[in-house]
Structures are given as C-alpha cells and as structure tokens.
Amino acid sequence: xxxxxxxxxxxxxxxxxxxxxxxxxxxxxxxxxxxxxxxxxxxxxxxxxxxxxxxxxxxxxxxxxxxxxxxxxxxxxxxxxxxxxxxxxxxxxxxxxxxxxxxxxxxxxxxxxxxxxxxxxxxxxxxxxxxxxxxxxxxxxxxxxxxxxxxxxxxxxxxxxxxxxxxxxxxxxxxxxxxxxxxxxxxxxxxxxxxxxxxxxxxxxxxxxxxxxxxxxxxxxxxxxxxxxxxxxxxxxxxxxxx
Amino acid sequence: xxxxxxxxxxxxxxxxxxxxxxxxxxxxxxxxxxxxxxxxxxxxxxxxxxxxxxxxxxxxxxxxxxxxxxxxxxxxxxxxxxxxxxxxxxxxxxxxxxxxxxxxxxxxxxxxxxxxxxxxxxxxxxxxxxxxxxxxxxxxxxxxxxxxxxxxxxxxxxxxxxxxxxxxxxxxxxxxxxxxxxxxxxxxxxxxxxxxxxxxxxxxxxxxxxxxxxxxxxxxxxxxxxxxxxxxxxxxxxxxxxxxxxxxxxxxxxxxxxxxxxxxxxxxxxxxxxxxxxxxxxxxxxxxxxxxxxxxxxxxxxxxxxxxxxxxxxxx
Numbered sequence: 169x170x171x172x173x174x175x176x177x178x179x180x181x182x183x184x185x186x187x188x189x190x191x192x193x194x195x196x197x198x199x200x201x202x203x204x205x206x207x208x209x210x211x212x213x214x215x216x217x218x219x220x221x222x223x224x225x226x227x228x229x230x231x232x233x234x235x236x237x238x239x240x241x242x243x244x245x246x247x248x249x250x251x252x253x254x255x256x257x258x259x260x261x262x263x264x265x266x267x268x269x270x271x272x273x274x275x276x277x278x279x280x281x282x283x284x285x286x287x288x289x290x291x292x293x294x295x296x297x298x299x300x301x302x303x304x305x306x307x308x309x310x311x312x313x314x315x316x317x318x319x320x321x322x323x324x325x326x327x328x329x330x331x332x333x334x335x336x337x338x339x340x341x342x343x344x345x346x347x348x349x350x351x352x353x354x355x356x357x358x359x360x361x362x363x364x365x366x367x368x369x370x371x372x373x374x375x376x377x378x379x380x381x382x383x384x385x386x387x388x389x390x391x392x393x394x395x396x397x398x399x400x401x402x403x404x405x406x407x408x409x410x411x
Numbered sequence: 412x413x414x415x416x417x418x419x420x421x422x423x424x425x426x427x428x429x430x431x432x433x434x435x436x437x438x439x440x441x442x443x444x445x446x447x448x449x450x451x452x453x454x455x456x457x458x459x460x461x462x463x464x465x466x467x468x469x470x471x472x473x474x475x476x477x478x479x480x481x482x483x484x485x486x487x488x489x490x491x492x493x494x495x496x497x498x499x500x501x502x503x504x505x506x507x508x509x510x511x512x513x514x515x516x517x518x519x520x521x522x523x524x525x526x527x528x529x530x531x532x533x534x535x536x537x538x539x540x541x542x543x544x545x546x547x548x549x550x551x552x553x554x555x556x557x558x559x560x561x562x563x564x565x566x567x568x569x570x571x572x573x574x575x576x577x578x579x580x581x582x583x584x585x586x587x588x589x590x591x592x593x594x595x596x597x598x599x600x601x602x603x604x605x606x607x608x609x610x611x612x613x614x615x616x617x618x619x620x621x622x623x624x625x626x627x628x629x630x631x632x633x634x635x636x637x638x639x640x641x642x643x644x645x646x647x648x649x650x651x652x653x654x655x656x657x658x659x660x661x662x663x664x665x666x667x668x669x670x671x672x673x674x675x676x677x678x679x680x681x682x683x684x685x686x687x688x689x690x691x692x693x694x695x696x697x698x699x700x701x702x703x704x705x706x707x708x709x710x711x712x713x714x715x716x717x718x719x720x721x722x723x724x725x726x727x
C-alpha cells in the first residue's frame with residue numbers, strides 16, 4: 169500500500185508539473201512579480217540592495233509555489249479530473265501530498281533561477297548552503313501546503329484566487345520582505361510572528377548572511393509546523409468535502 | 412476468482428441537503444449480486460440512484476449503511492485493493508485536457524503500477540483498439556466528444572481490470588459513436604470482463620445486458636435476466652398500430668391490454684378514422700416491462716437526460 173502511495177505521489181506531481189505548472193503565465197508570475205515588487209522598493213529606497221535578496225527569494229517561493237497550487241485542486245474538481253485520482257489505488261493524504269509536491273517542485277525551480285540571478289546581481293555574503301537549501305525546501309512545502317488548503321477550502325476557482333491573494337498580499341508587506349520586522353510597530357511585529365513568510369525571510373537572511381544556526385533551525389521548525397498543520401487541515405477538509 | 416463479482420446488502424446512501432430541507436435518500440436499501448463475466452445493467456431514470464451506487468462501490472463515497480463487497484474485498488475496509496482491480500468510466504469524460512491521448516493513457520498506467528516496459532506498447536494497443544492511433548499526440552481537449560468517450564474507456568482499461576463500471580457510457584454521443592462504443596462493450600464482455608453498466612437507454616440495456624436491475628427512487632423494483640423480466644410482462648398483450656394522420660405523416664402508437672382482442676380494439680380506437688398502415692402484435696420489450704413497473708415511458712427517461720443522441724438507435 170505504501171509503495172502504491174509513493175508511486176502515485178510521484179507521478180501525480182510530475183503530471184501536474186507537465187500539465188499545469190511549466191506554462192509561460194506561471195513562470196512569469198513566479199519570477200516577474202517578485203522582481204517587480206523588489207525593484208519598486210529598491211528604486212524608492214536605493215542603498216541596501218543586498219538586504220532585498222532574502223525577500224526576493226521568499227516572494228518567488230511564495231508565489232511560485234502557491235499560485236497554481238491554490239487553484240489546481242478546485243480546477244480538477246470542477247472538470248471531474250480529480251475523480252480519476254480518487255479512483256486510483258492511492259490514499260487521500262498521499263494524493264494530496266503528490267499535488268503539494270508538484271507546487272513545491274515548481275516553486276523551487278523558479279526560486280533557484282531567481283537565486284542564481286540574485287547572487288550574480290547582489291553578490292553573496294557568508295552563504296551557508298546547507299541551511300539555505302533546507303530553508304528553501306521547508307518553506308516550499310509550507311507554502312504549497314498553504315496553497316493546498318486554500319484549494320480545498322473553496323468551491324470555485326475565483327474564490328481560490330481571491331482567498332490566496334487575501335492571504336499572500338498582506339503577508340508580503342508584514343513579513344520583513346521590504347522592511348525588517350524589528351522596525352515595525354509592536355502590534356505589527358506580533359502579527360508578523362503569526363505569518364510563515366516571516367520565518368522564511370528570517371531563515372533566508374540568516375543562511376545568506378551568516379546568521380546563527382540555532383536561529384535558522386528554530387525558523388525551520390516553525391515552518392515545518394506550519395506545513396504539517398496546513399497539510400493535515402487540507403486532507404481533513406478535502407475528505408469532508410468528498411464524503 | 413469468485414463467481415460473484417459484486418455483493419451489495421441493504422446499501423443506503425443519504426445526502427444532507429442543507430438547512431430546512433430533509434436529507435436526500437439517494438439509495439434506499441438496495442441488495443443485489445453481480446456475477447463474474449456478466450454485463451449487469453442498472454437501469455433507471457435520472458436521479459434514481461445509479462451513480463450514487465457506483466460511487467459507493469468504487470470508494471468515491473461511503474455508504475450511509477449496509478455493506479458491499481467488490482471482487483471479494485469489503486468496500487469499507489479494503490477499498491485500495493478494490494481500486495487496483497476495477498476500472499471506472501464516469502458519466503463525463505474526465506481525462507486531462509492538457510495531456511495528449513498517449514500521455515493520458517501512460518499516466519493512467521503509472522497510477523496503477525503497470526510496469527514501465529509495458530506502458531507504451533499497452534497504450535498503443537488500446538489506441539489501436541479504439542481507433543485512435545492517429546490521435547496519439549493530439550491533446551485530449553482537441554478530440555471529438557466520441558473520441559473523448561472512447562479514450563476515457565481506454566484509460567479505464569489501462570491496467571486490465573477484472574471489473575469495469577460504465578456510468579451512462581453513451582449519453583450525449585451521436586448515433587455512430589454510441590454504436591461503436593456498444594460494440595466495444597460487447598467485445599469486452601466476450602473477453603470475460605465483468606461489466607456494471609448504468610444506463611437510461613432501454614434499448615442499450617436490452618442489447619448489451621445479461622441481467623438488468625431496474626432502480627427507481629433509490630429502490631430496485633425488479634432484477635432478472637432480460638427473458639425473466641419480459642416474462643413478467645408477457646401476461647399482457649402489446650399491439651403496435653401505424654397510421655397516417657391528417658397531415659399524411661406516419662404515426663405509431665403502442666397499446667397494452669389484458670388480451671389481444673382488447674388491445675387491437677383499443678389500437679383501432681387510437682387510429683380514429685385515419686388511414687391505417689399496419690397493425691402488429693409484439694413480443695414484450697424491456698420498455699414494456701419498465702413502463703409496467705415504473706409507470707414511466709422511455710421518452711420520460713430521455714427527456715430527463717435532456718434527449719441524448721446516442722440512445723435512440725441501439726443498433727450495431
């Protein structure tokens with residue numbers, strides 16, 4: 169049974185990547201949107217360009233991972249294609265993890281491209297590669313889980329897009345992407361601590377510019393907890409909808 | 412393999428319908444068996460509970476109560492094992508628009524664990540069988556409705572299932588596509604695949620099925636072989652009268668009565684002075700049985716489904 173789950177998980181992710189993700193609109197959304205935002209802020213406040221690299225990577229990961237993920241399940245439910253997967257010999261958590269994996273793999277691919285360009289433009293500091301890779305992996309899973317939860321929580325594609333943006337856009341401005349969380353008013357700092365993107369930006373900053381391993385590890389634990397909770401919620405929500 | 416492919420015992424499915432509305436009892440305590448190798452027809456109007464029954468037997472939904480086994484596996488406890496051995500063709504053709512015909516079949520095989528070395532050859536075999544070999548690299552979205560239906564059946568057969576569920580397979584197809592699909596279903600039966608076929612086309616059930624269950628409002632009102640069901644109606648005489656109406660167009664009426672004399676008299680009353688073309692006594696059809704059991708005519712079923720081009724001619 170586990171072998172069936174693992175096999176289906178992998179093929180569902182690859183099918184989603186081929187059918188939905190590697191399409192020009194998604195690639196441009198994952199790459200251009202974060203660049204546009206970062207450029208706008210950099211022009212407004214020229215100077216600390218390198219400070220923007222963690223935020224740029226975090227945004228690429230957030231949008232690259234969750235944009236399609238947030239709509240793919242509700243889309244397949246509307247076309248009936250999700251039923252094909254539900255009829256296959258795979259358990260629901262494995263099915264959903266396959267979906268999540270597709271989003272995470274796409275987000276990581278886009279973000280890797282942004283990382284290469286970013287390091288070339290901004291230059292690297294004291295990069296801790298192992299922690300950088302771990303941060304990208306765990307963050308991708310957390311954001312894909314967020315996308316999955318959005319996708320199963322609604323009934324229509326436009327609702328999924330609205331809900332995803334309702335979550336992502338405030339998060340983008342409150343998570344230290346454009347200005348450090350420490351510089352925010354105390355109430356907003358408290359709010360920022362509730363948002364997973366805050367921990368991604370923090371862990372990326374630490375792994376790119378010589379932060380302490382303890383701090384990065386703590387950020388990753390929080391992100392892993394987000395990923396787990398959101399994934400479990402998504403599985404339960406989908407199971408309830410299908411009952 | 413067991414002689415019995417499906418056993419359903421007192422299956423009930425109730426759907427909540429929201430505040431202020433009573434729950435919908437879609438399936439209301441049905442029991443039946445499907446024998447291995449037969450084509451079992453599940454015949455009923457729209458909303459009778461046909462699709463709800465398939466969904467319970469294939470793990471897409473849980474029975475509210477009752478129990479069922481498919482290929483000797485319990486649907487409540489061993490649904491993953493069941494899924495490995497059954498194929499399902501849902502009412503709508505639901506393959507992936509973004510993938511080609513070949514990619515869709517290969518993906519189906521990947522999900523069911525068909526060995527990598529066999530996938531391409533098996534996919535080409537299926538494409539050839541369903542006369543889609545020249546469409547192998549065409550996106551599913553670009554295929555005609557009949558081709559989509561055929562490819563959906565092909566995908567359900569990708570892992571060589573022992574049991575195939577076909578939910579309204581010819582609904583919405585043109586006559587030629589429907590006829591072609593019925594030929595394929597007959598071939599599968601000849602190859603020993605057990606087939607559970609839901610349909611609202613009486614002629615389709617009559618042509619393809621070994622046994623038929625008639626389901627109305629969630630309950631099975633009759634279950635027998637076609638001959639057995641017709642025997643039920645054979646106590647009645649059926650006469651068909653053809654005549655030309657005032658506009659000189661041909662009209663046909665069917666009359667059922669206790670004996671032939673009464674049926675003929677009633678048929679002639681229907682002609683009512685118009686020009687008589689023919690009058691025939693008929694063997695009872697599945698439609699006669701259906702009308703007698705449910706009080707509905709075939710035209711009611713078709714109207715409920717919005718017509719349906721494929722059902723009118725079940726030939727081939």
